[in-house]
Amino acid sequence: LVVLGLETSCDETAASVVRLTPGGTATVLSSVVHSQIDDHAAFGGVVPEIAARSHVEMIAGVSERAMAEAGLGYGELDGVAATAGPGLVGGVMVGLSFGKAAALARGLPFVGVNHLEGHAVSARLGAPVAYPFLLLLVSGGHCQLLEVRGIGDMSRLGTTIDDAAGEAFDKIAKAMGLGYPGGPALEKLAASGDGSRFDLPRALLGRKDCDFSFSGLKTAASRLAQACETDQDRADLADAVQSAIARQLAERSERAMKDYAEKHEHRLLVVAGGVAANKTVRSTLEAVAARQSFSFLAPPMAYCTDNAAMIALAGAERLQLGLTSDIDTAARPRWPLDEARALADPVHP
Numbered sequence: 001l002v003v004l005g006l007e008t009s010c011d012e013t014a015a016s017v018v019r020l021t022p023g024g025t026a027t028v029l030s031s032v033v034h035s036q037i038d039d040h041a042a043f044g045g046v047v048p049e050i051a052a053r054s055h056v057e058m059i060a061g062v063s064e065r066a067m068a069e070a071g072l073g074y075g076e077l078d079g080v081a082a083t084a085g086p087g088l089v090g091g092v093m094v095g096l097s098f099g100k101a102a103a104l105a106r107g108l109p110f111v112g113v114n115h116l117e118g119h120a121v122s123a124r125l126g127a128p129v130a131y132p133f134l135l136l137l138v139s140g141g142h143c144q145l146l147e148v149r150g151i152g153d154m155s156r157l158g159t160t161i162d163d164a165a166g167e168a169f170d171k172i173a174k175a176m177g178l179g180y181p182g183g184p185a186l187e188k189l190a191a192s193g194d195g196s197r198f199d200l201p202r203a204l205l206g207r208k209d210c211d212f213s214f215s216g217l218k219t220a221a222s223r224l225a226q227a228c229e230t231d232q233d234r235a236d237l238a239d240a241v242q243s244a245i246a247r248q249l250a251e252r253s254e255r256a257m258k259d260y261a262e263k264h265e266h267r268l269l270v271v272a273g274g275v276a277a278n279k280t281v282r283s284t285l286e287a288v289a290a291r292q293s294f295s296f297l298a299p300p301m302a303y304c305t306d307n308a309a310m311i312a313l314a315g316a317e318r319l320q321l322g323l324t325s326d327i328d329t330a331a332r333p334r335w336p337l338d339e340a341r342a343l344a345d346p347v348h349p
């Protein structure tokens, strides 16, 4: 199966062509990502109206480039997949409409994909991954632990009670005067810091569930940021923040691994989403996974933050199962990954 995937749910206009064999091996034939960071940087965050307009300007060109780099014509595709939500609805509608039009024009099947389902399968873009697995989804808008039994068959074990992990990185970075997006900037600064002098609060310690909370850390770090005088102070604080976020992700994942291990023989922890690009987060998770006798896998770096290869792959996996979407599939600004409707068409929510 060869599928064109489109992603426009936030501030990346992306298109990708992915081939999926019946045995489940995925090959990325092309992956084009146009980041709008420059359009939004002056505002310190994503401005929905600017994002939607930029998607309108870019989507056709980005899609053409993905097809050209894959060396394929539209006639050689087996389907078109586009993110149908969750995300900024103006942006989602751009990719969704473009995808439907491309599918209709060529008489191809169309698949509306949940953006989070894309993140959930993204590790499969780098290595074969068998279901089921335990997933830590850590992105700009989500921080969840999920039991992933298959496409459209996931249940949530825990979630954040306030901010997402990426949001915590972004907000603390902003308070420290770093640019947007904050995660990569904070990681870079932390490399020259030593956070051991800061004692940041630890949340939810000892709780039996698998939930997360970052608001206490955010408040404490923002206050400390005001008191930073030198570049070294800021680097040390960045290192402390990064360690504290990584530590909480690891602690809560370890709780989930203990529960998960009682139900499943195949022990695999997968991390996905933008925060999975963070090297300290990866290595901290890898260490607790090893302690719990879990294998550990993260997507290739390029497929942690938003991209369309993960959307093409999720679409291809759905097509393999015979799951397609109606052409009147609606954009869904909110769309939890673990609801039963994930399997069905996201039509008229």
Ligand code: ATP
Residues within 6 Å of the ligand: 010, 086, 087, 115, 119, 138, 139, 140, 141, 142, 165, 166, 167, 169, 170, 181, 182, 183, 184, 187, 273, 274, 275, 276, 277, 278, 279, 304, 305, 306
């Ligand atoms: P969602 O997927 O929940 O809708 P999103 O699509 O905006 O949100 P992603 O693109 O998956 O999120 O991830 C972006 C987030 O990842 C941002 O919050 C960003 O700061 C964070 N991030 C990216 N790279 C790093 C890094 N190296 N270290 C820490 N955080 C990072």
Ligand code: MG
Residues within 6 Å of the ligand: 010, 011, 012, 305, 306
């Ligand atoms: Mg983004």
Ligand code: FE
Residues within 6 Å of the ligand: 115, 119, 139, 140, 273, 274, 305, 306
């Ligand atoms: Fe995302």
